[in-house]
Amino acid sequence: MSVDHPIVSEIFKGITFTTEESLFILSKFEKIILQKGELLLHANEVVYYQYYVQQGCLRTYSMDSAGKEHTLQFAISDWWISDYTAFFSNTTAIMSIECIQEAVIYKISKEHMEQLFLELPKIETFFRKKMEKAFASFQKRILGTLSMSAQERYNDFIQTYPNIEQNVKNYHIASYLGITTESLSRIRKRIAKT
Template sequence: MEHAKPLLNYIRKHVTLSEEEEVFLCSKIDYRKYLKGQYILQQGDISTTQCFILSGCTKMFFVDNDGQEHIVMFSIEDWWTSDLGSFVSQTPSDFNVQCLEASEVIQFPYETIESLFEGIPKLERFFRKIIEQAFVASQKRIIQNFSLSAKERYQLFHSKYPQIEQRIPQYMLASYLGFTKEFLSKVKKELLKP
């Protein structure tokens, strides 16, 4: 139950659970530690868990046919990570989820999600809210990629997620933003000019 405190605090921001519901929830989750570089999910495998990050940082990415890595998401403390499409449909994942730091996560196994929803109906509402937020964020990112310049995309990331930028290599940030690390370096130099 000690490991679950950050998760319970997070859930309390959205729904109120009774003490019995919290105990039931904690009985259905798995706590796991991962090493830096370790994969939580690999492309082609079926996503069997939804992961809440207690500590650490992960990246979600796919590798194209040319072997090029494309980062679509970073996750840090109090964030979620998983290939939701693979998890919901129980089909092979399009993405990898890899730890950029030693990470601790709470995992919700696929087999127990339905029993959680039956035992605590409020959790279904909670997960719906989380998925709605993720969907909206994903749509906004698509629009930003089409409508903002490279400089504007970097500035937006820098202002919204300074705590992530400090924890990831520049080439990964460049991949996430959709350009090369050399171009990112050029953009940052231009922003430093008086």
């Protein structure tokens, strides 16, 4: 038990570490406080870190050639966030990460992750399982965009992520759903009438 470092057992909930292991893990992370509006990651920069969100709310978005923003993902308490495409392949980010609500973040570099994987295979297993879940939810999202109308996707979103809905602006939700704010507004009106 490592009562000493509650953040480690918070991040890796479900895994038990010795005090030494816990200290070792802790040494690989760095804490960051972000204010609303600040960017955690800028498009076109090389991505060295992935980020554990302890508190607050962030979003990953990219800008298309027409200058329009598209929200790929939100992250609230206990979620991980990064530009994973860039992080995994050591390339530059195509996305930026913006803080939407004041946040407490723990970042870890790819090198430190690899060290953890080597020393503590259970951490690699932990991340593999995280990946599996994230993969499944992306798959669900793709199927959603293929088969559902904007209104259905909106309903699905607020049911699936009630905690996120409270934290974000409607125009963020619209850019996540792939519609305009105006369309979302009309959808909300239609739903309210029912």
